[in-house]
Amino acid sequence: MATSRGVLSTREQITDRLREDVFAGRLPAGERVSEAALADRFGVSRGPIREALSQLTSEGLFVTKQNCGVTVAPPAPEPIRDLILPIRRTLEVYAFKQIFDALGPDDFRFWDDVLFRMERACRQREWQLLPQLDLEFHRYVLEKAGSPDLFAIWQTIVTRLRAHFWETVREHDARNDLLRLHGHHAELLAAFRKGPKAAAVKALEQHIDEN
Incomplete structure (x- = not known):
C-alpha cells in the first residue's frame, strides 16, 4: 500500500486498519483483542500483529x-x-505552513475524493465512517509534510481525541445536519485553494477550534 509516507510495510498496514476499526467503533473501548484472531483475519503470522499492537499501545489506543x-x-x-x-492545532498548522507553497492538483484531487466520500456518508447517514474520513482529510497534511517525528506525535494526539470526533458526529446527527460536517471541510478546502497562505492558515486554525 502506497501513501504519502511511501509504501507501507505489513505491520504499518495492519496498524492503520486497527486504528481505523477503533475510530469507526468496530472495536469499542474495553474490547479484548486476540493476536491469534487478528493473525487469521489478516493472513499473517503473529509477529506483525504483535508489533502493530505494541505501536497502538504506545499511542494510547x-x-x-x-x-x-x-x-x-x-x-x-x-x-x-x-x-x-491546542497541541493538535499547533502541529497541523506547523505542517500546513510547510506544505502550502508546494500544494498542487494531485493534493486537491485527494482532498476532493475525501469530501466526495464524506458527503456520501452524510447523505446516507453512515455516521460511523465520518470520524475516520475527518481524520483522513487532516492526516494528509501531516503525511505530506514528510516528517516521521511530526506525524508520530500528531497520530498519538488524535488517537486520544477519538471521543471528540465521535461527539461531533453525534451532535450533528442528533440535529439532522450531518451534511454540515461535509460543509465545514468543503469551506476549509476552498480556503486552501484560494489562499493566500495567511488566510488558509487562519481558516485551518478556526476549523480546528470550532470543530
Missing part, C-alpha cells in the same frame, strides 16, 4: 493488563482533551 491481555483503551477524559486540542 490499546492497553495491556495482567491477566486481561490487550484491550481497547477508553478515550481521554474531557479535561485531557481540552489540554491536548
Whole structure:
C-alpha cells in the first residue's frame, strides 16, 4: 500500500486498519483483542500483529493488563482533551505552513475524493465512517509534510481525541445536519485553494477550534 509516507510495510498496514476499526467503533473501548484472531483475519503470522499492537499501545489506543491481555483503551477524559486540542492545532498548522507553497492538483484531487466520500456518508447517514474520513482529510497534511517525528506525535494526539470526533458526529446527527460536517471541510478546502497562505492558515486554525 502506497501513501504519502511511501509504501507501507505489513505491520504499518495492519496498524492503520486497527486504528481505523477503533475510530469507526468496530472495536469499542474495553474490547479484548486476540493476536491469534487478528493473525487469521489478516493472513499473517503473529509477529506483525504483535508489533502493530505494541505501536497502538504506545499511542494510547490499546492497553495491556495482567491477566486481561490487550484491550481497547477508553478515550481521554474531557479535561485531557481540552489540554491536548491546542497541541493538535499547533502541529497541523506547523505542517500546513510547510506544505502550502508546494500544494498542487494531485493534493486537491485527494482532498476532493475525501469530501466526495464524506458527503456520501452524510447523505446516507453512515455516521460511523465520518470520524475516520475527518481524520483522513487532516492526516494528509501531516503525511505530506514528510516528517516521521511530526506525524508520530500528531497520530498519538488524535488517537486520544477519538471521543471528540465521535461527539461531533453525534451532535450533528442528533440535529439532522450531518451534511454540515461535509460543509465545514468543503469551506476549509476552498480556503486552501484560494489562499493566500495567511488566510488558509487562519481558516485551518478556526476549523480546528470550532470543530
